Amino acid sequence: MILSVSPWRKLFAVALLGPVLISGCATLSKDECLHAQWYTIGFEDGAAGRKASYLGEHRESCAEYGVAPDFETYMSGRDAGIESYCTEHNGRAIGEAGSQYHGVCPPHLEPGFLASFQLGQSIYQLTKEIKQIEQEIEKGETELLDTRDLIEEKERKLVGENLTRDHRQKLLNEIKAMERNYGKSQSDLSRLKYRLGELDQSLRELEQY
Known part of the structure; x- marks a missing residue:
């Protein structure tokens, strides 16, 4: 049986049969x-x-x-x-x-x-972003615990004996600065958690299609 070859396949075959490339x-x-x-x-x-x-x-x-x-x-x-x-x-x-x-x-x-592929891509991107934010939240919560431990350690030193006035003032300033950073980190975490909730909702909606 003789197979008929379409013109585009003839051209494609010629291209493939050219010189071998490395x-x-x-x-x-x-x-x-x-x-x-x-x-x-x-x-x-x-x-x-x-x-x-x-x-x-x-x-x-x-x-x-x-x-x-x-x-x-x-x-x-x-x-x-x-x-x-x-x-x-x-x-x-x-x-x-x-x-x-x-x-x-x-x-x-x-x-x-393509319609299904693009839906899948959207799900992939959302899932990727959710995972990234979850990692940021986990890291942020760990840093908050570490900061709180450091604050408590300095507070214990603050009530210790044999502290000079300058040393006591230095500890107070350090504690205040760390508490400000602690509050800011808490706010950042709250925003991340809110964003995570939005993304989770969007992902659930997409997965229903």
Whole structure:
């Protein structure tokens, strides 16, 4: 059976069969090249959302073993893999994972995929910001406890005997300064906790979609 090849695929095939470029890590091992199932490889690449140009990486990996990709078979597998990649469910999962989309979905699938992907991205960003604020709150609360301990330590020294007037005044000034910083830190923590509540609410609303 003779397979018909579309013009764009002919152009793409010519580009892939040009000079081998120096690349990084091989995408396929020697054994995978010698026993390549190009439909399966294409399907896996499509299902992973890789660009069609990724076939060029396989070509470079297999060139030293004298193996050339089966372009049409690979692309047929990739087309099938893309269909499984470009679903609304997968788009949201990819967005929530903080992964990137490389514009591989065909026109009839991209609108639904993108809408879900962007929702997932929003959830990812909110979750990331929430985690950051939670860490800031935890750090702030620890610093407050440490400051309170230092204030109490200086207060104990203040009522001790054998203090000169200058030393006592110095301790008083230090305690007042630390109490001002303590109050400011409390206010900062209150604002962080309020912001955290807002973000939590926004996240719950998004997760309902």
